[in-house]
Amino acid sequence: MHAFDYQAPTTVADAIQLMAKHNGTARPLAGGTDLIDQMRVGRLTPELLIDVKKLKELNVLSAGPDGLHLGAAVPCYRIYGDETVNSQYTALADSCHIIGGIQIQSRASMGGNLCNSGPAADSTPSMIALDGVCVIAGPDGTREVPVEAFCTGPGQNVLKPGELLVEVRFPPRPAHSGSHYRRMIPRNEMDIAVVGVGASVVLDQGGQNFVSARISLGAVAPTPLFAQAAGDLLAGQSVSDASLDKAAAAAREIVSPITDMRGTREYRIHVTGVLVKRVLQAAVARARGEEIDYRRGH
Amino acid sequence: MSGKRVVTLTVNGDRVEFLCEARQTLLEVLRNNLDLTGTKEGCSNGNCGACTVIMDGRPVVSCLVLAVEAEGSELRTIEGVARGSHLDEVQSAFLEGAALQCGICTPGFIVQTEALLEENPNPTEDDIRFYLAGNLCRCTGYDKIVRAVQAAAEARQVAAN
Numbered sequence: 001m002h003a004f005d006y007q008a009p010t011t012v013a014d015a016i017q018l019m020a021k022h023n024g025t026a027r028p029l030a031g032g033t034d035l036i037d038q039m040r041v042g043r044l045t046p047e048l049l050i051d052v053k054k055l056k057e058l059n060v061l062s063a064g065p066d067g068l069h070l071g072a073a074v075p076c077y078r079i080y081g082d083e084t085v086n087s088q089y090t091a092l093a094d095s096c097h098i099i100g101g102i103q104i105q106s107r108a109s110m111g112g113n114l115c116n117s118g119p120a121a122d123s124t125p126s127m128i129a130l131d132g133v134c135v136i137a138g139p140d141g142t143r144e145v146p147v148e149a150f151c152t153g154p155g156q157n158v159l160k161p162g163e164l165l166v167e168v169r170f171p172p173r174p175a176h177s178g179s180h181y182r183r184m185i186p187r188n189e190m191d192i193a194v195v196g197v198g199a200s201v202v203l204d205q206g207g208q209n210f211v212s213a214r215i216s217l218g219a220v221a222p223t224p225l226f227a228q229a230a231g232d233l234l235a236g237q238s239v240s241d242a243s244l245d246k247a248a249a250a251a252r253e254i255v256s257p258i259t260d261m262r263g264t265r266e267y268r269i270h271v272t273g274v275l276v277k278r279v280l281q282a283a284v285a286r287a288r289g290e291e292i293d294y295r296r297g298h
Numbered sequence: 299m300s301g302k303r304v305v306t307l308t309v310n311g312d313r314v315e316f317l318c319e320a321r322q323t324l325l326e327v328l329r330n331n332l333d334l335t336g337t338k339e340g341c342s343n344g345n346c347g348a349c350t351v352i353m354d355g356r357p358v359v360s361c362l363v364l365a366v367e368a369e370g371s372e373l374r375t376i377e378g379v380a381r382g383s384h385l386d387e388v389q390s391a392f393l394e395g396a397a398l399q400c401g402i403c404t405p406g407f408i409v410q411t412e413a414l415l416e417e418n419p420n421p422t423e424d425d426i427r428f429y430l431a432g433n434l435c436r437c438t439g440y441d442k443i444v445r446a447v448q449a450a451a452e453a454r455q456v457a458a459n
Contacts, residue, residue: 006320101432106356189431
């Protein structure tokens with residue numbers, strides 16, 4: 001690996017100052033599971049790594065009346081080990097269980113997954129479905145960006161030099177809501193999504209009609225997508241094969257996948273529809289308090 | 299660019315100090331500076347699990363950890379698994395079950411199994427396969443490894459009762 005400097009500041013202000021001072025040549029280091037590999041192969045050559053794991057704001061994982069605060073450096077195992085996440089923000093746990101293997105989950109963070117900005121990132125669709133908002137600190141203060149607007153292209157995002165993702169904040173979960181993420185891969189674990197789908201639904205009191213839904217798609221476009229029109233179609237509709245099929249068709253309309261070794265464009269478009277329906281069914285079941293037929297990694 | 303720095307940590311119960319550059323991985327330092335060569339280098343990109351060690355109670359791939367990040371941490375490596383000159387249940391089960399052929403992946407599998415049994419002393423076959431999914435073996439086809447983990451779990455349960 002090339003030579004670089006390493007700093008582990010203990011306040012966000014110090015971290016921002018370091019980031020700004022090294023204008024574009026510094027990279028934040030959280031779990032390092034993407035960054036260290038990218039440096040090893042020479043794709044990234046930062047002069048300074050700023051270890052953000054000692055910043056308390058980036059290690060926050062707490063739920064309150066204003067929703068869930070998820071610090072950008074919180075590793076996957078803490079996320080799926082959290083009671084509130086499992087009961088209310090379940091899609092986040094679904095994602096964290098299938099990012100890499102257990103060793104990767106000890107270190108990898110959803111903030112890092114987002115900042116790496118891969119089109120097939122497994123946690124970004126969950127964050128979009130759950131209406132996450134990125135809290136970004138920089139030399140000019142703090143700004144907020146919805147997760148669906150964060151990625152701008154493969155490996156690219158809205159962060160400007162000197163800016164740091166501090167946390168992703170999620171609104172409180174309404175009653176009768178449920179969420180899910182799953183991906184299609186040809187094996188059981190340790191693979192990159194052919195297609196990934198996240199969904200969050202809110203049902204009426206009887207659990208028979210949609211109040212609202214948010215659907216998100218991964219690995220089918222240069223960035224993870226928010227399938228807003230597909231979700232909006234479901235508002236006020238009954239939960240039925242017909243309504244789910246309509247949403248699946250609308251989601252298929254917005255994808256622009258590539259053909260590669262993981263699947264052809266046609267296959268990915270087809271799987272998008274299949275997964276949207278299944279993920280919505282699972283989110284509905286969770287909203288109704290039912291067990292779902294899903295084993296992580298299968 | 300920058301000079302070397304001192305890192306202090308605990309390895310297998312012993313306090314250890316070493317000098318390293320920021321660019322050195324924990325795997326490099328374990329093998330090259332500390333002569334703890336039981337931890338193996340496989341892919342060096344986080345896919346194979348051969349370099350698995352337990353850092354502050356969590357299994358990690360040491361090829362994707364910078365040595366400087368280990369400052370103040372508590373590390374357990376394959377060298378810390380045996381109890382003195384006695385193999386522990388996991389090591390014995392791998393040996394007795396012939397759960398290895400060439401052996402290069404074995405330290406990683408054993409350390410990962412230690413982490414599994416610490417977290418879940420009575421895992422199902424599915425739990426085992428899922429927990430060990432980050433460890434690759436090109437020889438055994440995994441079945442003997444899975445059976446060895448089951449045998450180790452049983453041996454530990456018997457020993458505990």
